[in-house]
Amino acid sequence: xxxxxxxxxxxxxxxxxxxxxxxxxxxxxxxxxxxxxxxxxxxxxxxxxxxxxxxxxxxxxxxxxxxx
Amino acid sequence: xxxxxxxxxxxxxxxxxxxxxxxxxxxxxxxxxxxxxxxxxxxxxxxxxxxxxxxxxxxxxxxxxxxxxxxxxxxxxxxxxxxxxxxxxxxxxxxxxxxxxxxxxxxxxxxxxxxxxxxxxxxxxxxxxxxxxxxxxxxxxxxxxxxxxxxxxxxxxxxxxxxxxxxxxxxxxxxxxxxxxxxxxxxxxxxxxxxxxxxxxxxxxxxxxxxxxxxxxxxxxxxxxxxxxxxxxxxxxxxxxxxxxxxxxxxxxxxxxxxxxxxxxxxxxxxxxxxxxxxxxxxxxxxxxxxxxxxxxxxxxxxxxxxxxxxxxxxxxxxxxxxxxxxxxxxxxxxxxxxxxxxxxxxxx
Ligand code: FES
Ligand SMILES: [Fe+2]
Numbered sequence: 001x002x003x004x005x006x007x008x009x010x011x012x013x014x015x016x017x018x019x020x021x022x023x024x025x026x027x028x029x030x031x032x033x034x035x036x037x038x039x040x041x042x043x044x045x046x047x048x049x050x051x052x053x054x055x056x057x058x059x060x061x062x063x064x065x066x067x068x
Numbered sequence: 069x070x071x072x073x074x075x076x077x078x079x080x081x082x083x084x085x086x087x088x089x090x091x092x093x094x095x096x097x098x099x100x101x102x103x104x105x106x107x108x109x110x111x112x113x114x115x116x117x118x119x120x121x122x123x124x125x126x127x128x129x130x131x132x133x134x135x136x137x138x139x140x141x142x143x144x145x146x147x148x149x150x151x152x153x154x155x156x157x158x159x160x161x162x163x164x165x166x167x168x169x170x171x172x173x174x175x176x177x178x179x180x181x182x183x184x185x186x187x188x189x190x191x192x193x194x195x196x197x198x199x200x201x202x203x204x205x206x207x208x209x210x211x212x213x214x215x216x217x218x219x220x221x222x223x224x225x226x227x228x229x230x231x232x233x234x235x236x237x238x239x240x241x242x243x244x245x246x247x248x249x250x251x252x253x254x255x256x257x258x259x260x261x262x263x264x265x266x267x268x269x270x271x272x273x274x275x276x277x278x279x280x281x282x283x284x285x286x287x288x289x290x291x292x293x294x295x296x297x298x299x300x301x302x303x304x305x306x307x308x309x310x311x312x313x314x315x316x317x318x319x320x321x322x323x324x325x326x327x328x329x330x331x332x333x334x335x336x337x338x339x340x341x342x343x344x345x346x347x348x349x350x351x352x353x354x355x356x357x358x359x360x361x362x363x364x365x366x367x368x369x370x371x372x373x374x375x376x377x378x379x380x381x382x383x384x385x386x387x388x389x390x391x392x393x394x395x396x397x398x399x400x401x402x403x404x405x406x407x408x409x410x411x412x413x414x415x416x417x
Contacts, residue, residue, distance in 0.1 A: 005224060005243050007389045012250040024386045067249060067393060 011063030019059035022067065030068070032056055069328075070094040071290040071401055073179035075189045076324040077334040080206050081172045084108065088132060090123025092326050094178045098165060099123040103130040109143050110165040110176050116147070122162065171195040172204050173322070173334060190292040194318045194338035201349040204320075204336035205357075209364055211371040213291050213325040214395065216333060219363050220293040220321055221256055221285055221390035229366055233359040249393045252401075254287040256390040262302045268355065269299050272341050272348070273315040278302040287394050289401055291323035298340075316340045319356060329371055335360065 004026040011019040020033035034054035042049055076093060079100055083089055088101040090113050097113035099122045113121045115134045124135040131140045131148060139160065140149040147160035166177040166184040171192040177184035195202045209216065219225070223245060248255040260281040265273060269281075279299040286294045300306035300314030317339045324332040337356045342348045373380070384392060 005245065005385075005387045007386050008244070008246045009389060009393075010246065010248040012248060014251050018248075024389065026386065066396070 009063070009067050011059070011067055013059070013062075017059060019063040020057055022060070022063060032060060032064075034060070069398075069402055070178075070325050071398065071405060073177075073183050073405060074290050075168070075175045075177055075184075075186070076290075077173045077322040077332070078110065078167065078176040078324065079174040080204055080334070081169055081174055083206070084169075084174050086127050088123045088125060088127065090121050091332070093176060093332070094325055095327055096178065097121060098176065099132070100167065100174060100176075101127055101132060103127065103143065105130070107143065108167045108169055108174065110167040111141065111145055112163040112165075114162070115139060116160055116162060172336075190288055190322070192292075192294070192320055192322065192336075194320060195336050197338075199343055200318070200338040200340055201343040201345065201352070202318075202320075202336055202338035203349050203353045204334065205353070207333045207335070207364065208326075209331045209333045209368060210329065211331060211364075211367040212329055212374070213323045213331045214398070215367040215370055215374075216321075216323045216331060216363075217287065217291050217293065217394055218388075218391035219367055220295070221254065221287055221394055222387060223256070223258060223283065223285075223390075224387040225363075225366070229362050230359050233355075233362065245387075245389070247389045247393060249397075252289060252397060254285075254390055254393045254397065256283075256285040256287075258283040259307055261307060265299055269315065272339075272352075273299060275299070275301060279314070280304075280306045282306065285390065287390070289394070289397055291321075291325075293319075293321040293323075295319035295321075317352065329375060333364075 006026060007024040009022040009024065023031040025031060034056035037047060037053040037055055047053060072094065078091060078093060078098065079089060084100045084102055086102060088099045090097065090099050099111050099113040101109055111122060111132065113123050115122050115136065117134065117139050118136055120134060120136040122132055122134055125133050128140065131142045133140045138151040139147055141162055142148045145162045145164040147156050150156055166181055168175045168186045168189065170189055172195050175189055194200045195204050223243065243258065246257040262278045262280065265275040265279040269275065280302050281299040282297065284296040296318055298314055298316035300311050304310065304312050306314065317337065320336045320338060322334040326332050337353050339348065339352050
């Protein structure tokens, strides 16, 4: 009996600051929510051109440390 | 591991009358009683004379009289009478605990009395709110309190443990669950949108079409779990927070550790449909109770295995997310409480 369970983890600080979501998927992956990095940003910040990059909020890093 | 500076449920209100009730809480023996004026009292359940449980005694003239040699203790915990002598030894006194009656439960504070603030009592108003029908209950359970918390924060066991009662595979297959963790709270949310209502819901909710159904589990430490479940006709806006034309229930749980391997399990079921229909309250309660006993069988069996080999390894899966977050909070609060107690002890030296 297959149980495909997808979990979305959200970390919240004392105020109302919420971190972006962390998704745990049934195929064993951890998927983070962030924003794609544009070509201009890659140029400006000397980032790789073709890798799939996302920029994440610092709160999300705390969430990962705290929750995973 | 116990957290001490919290309000815990010690008894059902109706259990504490004019006869002393003995109950072990966080490993400490406690006796609860009410005097004729209705005042509530909680003492250490150990006579300072020869250590008989005071719960074997009785209330005489509004004070508690020990069953063995008749020493009497007033509400302050001080001995007020020693049969056969006028002199009352100074150390003839028992420890008292702050107690409050609220939501048809009796709450006790086992920690530092200076920190006891009844405003901190976890909200369980559904048990005493006239807009809700509710029935509170109590069960003694042979399992560590955290196993019960894990169970209530877990949704996938419905398909297996509750196969024949409240569970079905559809509830867990392809389930998307949200686990929100705040510093002192875990919220597990699950929406099942635009699906047929389960038979039990159809009966009381009189739904004719599909419904939006929710399961929202609120965990507040140390061991309070308030489950908000219900359904509304699809498209009426329940997922956006507008609950109209539907039904709602609260499954309310307060677990009080007795020892490391046993617990007092206070729970109740509240419903917002036909709130004054006692037969409905009973029916809803009985339905949930069957499922509830299926859970009790599970965590008591887990406890037996854990006690045989406490350090046997266990693995985690995605569905454990809620329980894992709750345990992280408890671990942090425990460290904080221990550190505060150590600092307090150092300052006192
Ligand atoms: S043991 Fe209580 S009066 Fe002696
Ligand atoms: Fe269950």
